[in-house]
Amino acid sequence: MIEFRNVSKRFGPVVALNSVNMEFSAGNITGIFGPNGAGKSTIMKLIAGINYPDQGDVKLDGENPRAKRQSVAYLPEIDHLYPWWTLRQAADFISTFYSDWDYGRYKELLPFLNLDEQMIMGKISKGQRAKCKLLLVLARKAPYLLLDEPFSGIDLLTREEIADAVIKGYREGEQAIIISTHEIDEIESLVEKVVFIDQGRIQLSGDAEQLRMERNKSLVEIMKEVFRHGNQQI
Amino acid sequence: METSKFKMFKSLYLKDLREVRTEILVVAAVAIILISWAYLKTEGSARGIIVAPMAFALGLAGFLPVITSFRLLGKEWSNNTIYMMMSLPVSGSMMLGSKLAVLLTEYLAGTLIVLFAGGIALLTSFPDIWKEFMSDPYYLKLAIAVYGASLAGIFFIFCNSFLSQVTGKLFKKASGLISFLVFLGVFIIAAKLMPDTNILLTQSQVMVSCSMQEMGAILIKAAIDLLFAAVLFAGAVVIWERRIEL
Amino acid sequence: MDFDNSQPIYMQIIDEYKKNIIRSKLKKGDKIPSQREYAQMVRVNPNTVQRAYREMENMDMVETLRGQGTFISAGEQMREQMAKEMAGKVMKHFIHEMRSLGYEDAMIMDMLKCELEPMEEGEQVDRV
Known part of the structure; x- marks a missing residue:
C-alpha cells in the first residue's frame, strides 16, 4: 500500500503538491489525471523516492520510499536509458538489480510490442523508445508499477500497443499500477480508480465505474467539469 | 533473477568503464609514440631525455581521470540517466564507489602503461642504473610508496570532485559555478587544516620528499590524503542519498 | 468492441453478452473467453471484466467450471x-x-x- 499523508511539495516558488492525502492499494490500476504541471509527475517521483516531501509523509508498505525501491518499477516521462544501450544490454543491466526480473516475460513481450533486442536506444523512434521503456518495467513482477505519461508524444497505434501491453502485463490482485497522463482517452477503460489533480490539489477521486454511474459522464467529461469548476474558484 | 551486491557493483562498474576506454587508449598511444620517438632519435647518455615524454604522459594519465570524474557524474544528469541511477535499489556508496573504481582503473591503467613503456626504454638504455635500483630494496619500497602516495592524492581529488558536483546539483541555478567554488574551497580548507602538508602541492612535495628519501613523510602525507578523501566521499554519499532530487 | 465511456463498462459488457444470447449468437453450453482473454480483447481493466463475469454468474447467465472455463448457462x-x-x-x-x-x-x-x-x-x- 502507498500512502500520502498531508504531503506538500514546492519547487522554488511553484507549489507542486498542496497537502495531498491518498492511498493506492494492490490489485488496482489507478489513473492520475490532470493538465500539465498539475503535480502528477511529482506524485510519481515521491513514490519512486527521487523527490522528498517538504511536509507530510509518503509511505510504501509503511516504509520510506527510498528503502522500498526494490518494489517499485518506475517509468519516468523523460528518456532515462543510455543512448548507446541496445535493448538487450538495458535488460541485462536492469536484471542484475531486481530479484523480480523475469526473462520469460521479457521474451514474451518483445514480439508483442514489435521490438527487437538489438535496437539501440539512441537510434530508434520516440514511439519505439516508449515501448522499450515499458517493456523494461513490465518484465519485472514489481508490486508497484509507476507509468508517468507513457503516451506523451506517441502516435495512436503505438498508444494502443502500450495499453494492450499494460493489460497483458498486469497481474491482478498482486500489483498496483499507477498511470499519470493528461490524455485520458487512451486509458478510459483501463483504469479502475481515478484521481483528478490540478494545481497541486486533488479535485476529485474515486472508482471509475462509480463515477460514470453517478454522473452519466465519461472520465474525460468529468475531468473537464472538475477542472472548469476548480478554475472558477480562483 | 538472483541478485547480489557484487553483481550490482559489477554492472555499474562495467557500464561506466565504457566511458574511459578512449582516454586509456589516448594515454597509451601518447606514451608509446613519444617515448619511442625519444628513444629512436637519441643514443647513449642522451637517452636520458626519455624522462621528459614519460613525465608528460604521466601528467596526462593523472590529469585525464580528473576530467573524467566530472564527466562521469555530470553525464548522468545531461543524459537524464540519473533517473535510472537514482531509482535503482542501491546505496549511494555503491553508486559513487563504482564510479570511483572506474576512475581508479583509468588512473592505474594510464600510469602503469606509461611507467611500463618508459621503464623498458630506460632499462635498455641504462642497464647500470637499473642494476643499482634493483640492488637495494629500499629504492623499490620508496618507488612503491611514492606511487601509493600519488594514488591517495588522486583519490582525494576524485572525492572532492564528487562532493563538489553533488553539492552543485542541490541548486537549480548556477550549479556548475557552485561545484567549481566548492571544488576550490575544499582544496583551500584542506590546505588550511594541514599547513605542513599542502595538498595543492601534493606531487611536488612528494618529489622533494622523494629526493630526500623521506619515506615516512611520504606515507604520512598519503594517509592524510586518504583520510580527507574518506571524509569527502562520505559527505558526497550523504548528499546523494538524502538531498539530491530530480 | 467500443464502449460508451459515459456508462459503467461492466454493465456494457453484461449487456453485450445479453444481446448475443438474445440473438442466439451464444447458446447454452457455449464457451466464452476467459476473463483475461476478454480483457485483452476489448482492452479493458481485468478487474472490470471480473466484475461483469461475477454479476453474470450471480444472475445465472454464465457458469464457471473449474479448470474448464466459463460457459453460457442461460436457457430458453x-x-x-x-x-x-x-x-x-x-x-x-x-x-x-x-x-x-x-x-x-x-x-x-x-x-x-x-x-x-x-x-x-x-x-x-x-x-x-
Missing part, C-alpha cells in the same frame, strides 16, 4: 425474459425521450409506423 426461458427486459428498457427510454421532446403518444405512434415501413422490406435491425 431466461433468453426470453432477458429479451423482454432489454426491449422494455429500450422502449421506456425511447418513450421517455420522445415525451420530453413534447410529442404526444399518438404522434409517437404515427412516427414509429412511418419510420418502420421501409424496414419491413427485409432490412435488418440487427447491427453488430
